[in-house]
Amino acid sequence: MGTLDANEAVASVAYRLNEFFAIYPITPSSAMAEFADEWAAAGKTNLWGAIPSVVEMQSEGGAAGALHGALLAGSMSASFTASQGLLLMIPNMYKIAGELIPFCLHVTARALATHALSIFGDHSDVMACRQTGFAMLAGGSVQEAQDTAVISQMVTLRSRVPFLHFFDGFRTSHEVSKIALLSDDDLRCLIDEDSIAANRARALTPDAPMIRGTAQNPDAFFQAREGCNTFYQELPRLVKEAMAAFAARTGRAYRPFDYEGARDAEHVVVIMGSGAEAVGETVGWLNANGAKTGVVKVRLYRPFSVEDFAAVLPKSVQSIAVLDRTKEPGALGEPVYLDVVGALRQADTAGWLSDTHRIRVIGGRYGLGSKEFTPAMVKAVFEELVKASPRQEFTVGIQDDVTGLSLAYDPEFEVVPPGMKQAVFFGLGSDGTVGANKNSIKIIGEGTDNFAQGYFVYDSKKAGAMTVSHLRFGPTPIRSTYLIRSAEFVACHRFDLLHQINVLDYAKPGGIFLLNSPGDPLTAWQQLPRELQEQIIDKKLSFYAIDASTVARDVGMAGRINTIMQTCYFAISGVLEKEEAIAAIKYAIKKTYGKRGDAVVQRNYEAVDRTLENLVKIDYPATPTSSVRLSAIVPENAPDFVKRVTAVMLGGKGDLLPVSAFPVDGVWPTGTTQWEKRNIAEEIPVWESDLCIQCNKCSMVCPHAAIRPKVFTPGCLTGAPLTFKSTEFKARDYPGLSYALQVAPEDCTGCQLCVQVCPAKDKSNPSRKALNMVPQLPLRDAERDNFAFFLKLPDPDRAMLRDDVKTTQFMRPLFEFSGACAGCGETPYLKLLTQMFGDRLLIANATGCSSIYGGNLPTTPYTTDACGRGPAWANSLFEDNAEFGLGFRASLDQSKIFAEILLRGQAKLLGDDLVTAITSADQTNEAGIEAQRARVIALRAALAGQTTRDARTLVQIADYLVDKSVWVIGGDGWAYDIGFGGLDHVIASGKNINILVLDTEVYSNTGGQQSKSTPLGAVAKFSMAGKSLPKKDLGLIATTYGSVYVARIALGAKDGHAVSVFREAESYVGPSLIIAYSHCVAHGYSLSQGLEQQKRAVACGYWPLFRFDPRRAEKGENPMKLDSSAPKGLLTDFTRNETRFQMLERINPERSAMLQKLAAASVKERFEHYQQMAASRETPPSETPTSNT
């Protein structure tokens, strides 16, 4: 037995049975590819003693092409993907199936992006592959996912039909469960070597040449396409044979369709995937309570074997509910439903079933985007089935108050098998709660006879993310494929979470509540909000408290409370004997962290030892005593939508919102992060106005717009809170003004970048700067009021905006309080962008970190200025972002042209002066923009009351006469890899588009996989042995067009340069490409040092700053300007501070030394190349941009 998640279990099977993997990261399948890559790097062999080759491609489309090639050339190949990635593979899937090539693609089924992106599980991706000719086999649990993976491989080899093997994203892929593992011997026994030999014999080889991929004419195509039929006819038999062989070997029996329930069932649910487990569990309960129900679990979905379906369907069935985890708008029903309806008809005709016309079949949707699917919902489906006139089409799990399709269900209904214990843990991402719980599951799973299950839920923030761990264990296999509703044990690992979510809603009466409570644990009761005290009393909970944060700090592991809270869990819950539990925890610590070094192990041991003496059981009174109340989730002055919808989602009750609460087309209001006060910083900066030199660098580098300067007339201070600080504005050009620097205390993440960059020190005590970190809690209330007052101070006139750091920071940031990591290296660029051009900005955002912190609900950070203008933001896909932005530009240009045509048509009415002024306006600066806006107001005033179509149309589109700034934004995964083709095309288009690449040098959002931007010598996922080639020089490539403005910037190294580049890029009437160095958690160091690292990167020549401006070439000057001075120091001055480079030194010092040497040479060579370019008098060929606004 082993305790692991389905991704690992499936990857293990695939790895051992294949020779070649072409991979590309996509949630939730990435972990499978990562395992394959890591195992290959570690020299693990497949079943035949060879180390499989693993190649990361530039996209899933690329991976599919590589796979197709490898398969044709004879290698057993496999891959892993999901969602949009699967869609990109579809063209090759048709080819692979059409050519009858054995192949197994493992898919973590995930929603497709429609009205919104969802990384979560449903079947819309796999359902989009029904026509490809792939066989489709589903696993509904971790055990089944592993088992069906090998069955898929067995059958594809024998049948030659490729398999899409799938299991539910997250619910199965990420569930940790105790399962029976398949040994190498099992696999050897099950895989047919003759089929492998036959496959090899079909390989494309010049030794026995043949041709594939011909083009066929009408005389041949159709017949040849029909030639594969027998392979599909044979397939169900081969699947059954493989399943029988599998059962003989392992004792676990599967069939193309499995039935569970009463043999004389009258009402049956047909379902595929993990939901079948919840249905099976509920059927057991219902039948034990007198019902006659059953469930047909679809395993082999394609080809759909009517005979096998008919064989398992009880003859007694009267009604069937088919549940689909996908949506096909406009269809008669969803795919499985239609298949079942068709199957009944065909079964009748074939004589396998009779009188099927009397069976009522209804179809319902459930679980889209990982929506919960619980026994309560299953019960509701069966209740619908027994009705005289059940709904033909329904949904379950939501409240559809628009079309009334949803079934009502009793949320209190639960099916908890005897002996099952449940626990829920609320923690923060960074505190290690999830990791510790994964360990706990292994301890229980592997240290006892119990079965165990763990499932982990994260919020969508990257900084201070809340995690909820759901742990179950019990004497029988756990089939509960849904979250825990009421637990015997509830732990809250961070006190502040009590105000965000009611954790005690999850507590079962008589259960245990464990709280990490700051300060003396004996004061924990009094610190609790009254509402929670009431719940503890009402539910008669046993209440334990510990100041885990202090214990962690004392053992030198500040912020890392996981081991402490895990020890508490075992000490209190009685899952294991205390001594046994502590030994098991220590064993797990050694196993988990042993390779991290003894220091790590010892600190964790010490944490365990110190825990029990600090854990306190709290006696509490019979009545609540607290005067503290749970605070409102959003303030009273929040907009109506925020109060009605956003606040509910923030409170963790979004599932309760009805359909009518949501926009129908994915359009959401912007500027909602301002209503979400997260209070995640333990310390915030405090301003010392006497020391401050008013450079505004703190504001410039703040990733969350949580520290802001303003200048204003002293009169504005009337009514200021007593603690509000301001001082005289130190600027000769603006005498008599006041200056304030204000922190948003509840939005600051405590990253310290502002303190790090602050240059002002107390001359008598240099440890005191103009900004110093201090505990947030004592300041929270006062600073909240101060920030509110600060926001009301007038924003400065944008006409004062100059291209320097200081004045840009007086402009209101229109990107604020995002969910990006504390200390994020990307978001300062975005904030600056909105400060400079936010009121006329359209952003096309590639999928990735910037689309998640930029557009992941419940709240979003792009906001508006006092006039209601602000960035308009949209995300299309990962791969198409440059093209998406090109569409923006084309549309804006077209609208402007049309507006000008209409404008000229109204010249008589408006007067030539106004028309000419508008059409020839200089809009290259803030004053010009403002003047044009004033003209448009005048235009509208002049046209008021006009009734002609042209006049009315002009009034509608007149704003297009004011220039808009189009920015295409994404990370290096997009720009260097998956979106490079589009990016290249767009910069070659000559269109007036600005492209900002936030270069973290890895795929950050999916967890640090290498991109072509990853530097030589760095360790990343998919580059475990250290990248052996230099990063692609995207900037240099772009300069070769001669018509593209190209710049490389690093805000932390030269902030003024970044400001100038933004201005120049925006003003260039043509394509601009800015590559912005962005430090990232995936680099492996404290991001508070991110700015210093940027300086080092620039100083040693690793990240040369330059500007290539075609306008200079037009003037006969060299377009290339190198803005970095000659490298000082060594490359290692930069690399030695980052784990991504240091890791290799630990793993393989020789290779590390060799790569560092190569890297240094490469950096030197590149810098010299830039120097030559910049020194050259000759100008490269230049083309004038062919199009402009």
Add this chain to the structure above:
Amino acid sequence: MELSTTYLGLPLKNPLMPGASPMAHKLDTVRRLEDAGAAAIMMHSLFEEQITNQQLAEFAHTEFSADSSSEASSYFPRMEDYALGPDRYLEQISRIKEAVNIPVIGSLNGISMGGWTDHARLIQEAGADALELNVYYVATNPNESGTEVEKRTLDILEAVKASVTIPIAVKLSSYFSSPGHFAKQLDSSGAAGVVMFNRFYQPDIHIEELEATPHLELSNSTELRQRLRWIAIIHGHIKADIALSGGVHSFEDIIKGIMVGANVVQVVSTLLKNGPEHLTGLLTDLNRWMEEHEYESIDQMRGSMSLAHCPDPSVYERANYLRVLQLWKV
């Protein structure tokens, strides 16, 4: 001329060896040192901070961001299935041991009890013939007594001794109140040698940035005097061998070191400045001088100018101080 001596129980062909320095980083340099006549190879120091801080930092930088997001359970590859290579330091000991025919002494630098002391065992297993324990400590806590500092050092020695069988020398700082007494305690606790003294990294001040900056300069001969005095005082009071470290730049410096009682003399700065081959010159000059002055062996010279044997011991004592001051007056 008999230049041979013993140190930490190891027979050495002469009393001259490079001290702990980056010279051991490169195999080529190590071979050149041997060719130049070095009696032993002293490894550079493996720092406690290097061991524990690196482990903890790597842990923090990889683990603290893990399991925080639905899309990224981690930001670095998992280490479990990757065969971590042996520590570079240990590997270097093995390589050096294979490359040279002279003893190799490991150097472990730390100030607290803990897992890092396990590295002593690993250093031994890597092939080191002896270990120099560098207890580099700056007592920044005014509430900590000298006795506590001494006790911790003795505890560390005890812990390291318990994990190895090779001889251990303890490298001291010059800031103990009674270096002689402490050396005796180390002697009683089983130290096979004491090395006098450590050279502290003295921070500099950046007057523009108002920052203290780490700084290390190569030694000069004036630093030798302090070592000479204390070795002269201690010689004869302990069984443990004595190594002089710091300020040795000329053959005369070597002679002085031996005369006050050092078994060996460690040289770093002058070799860093002039290259490993400079060591040959020092040995040649030493040999020549001894011949000229009709010395038969190093043993004959050792301790001749110690406090016990020196014709005018008062120069090592307080009287010397008074006299120097009076000379200034004149």
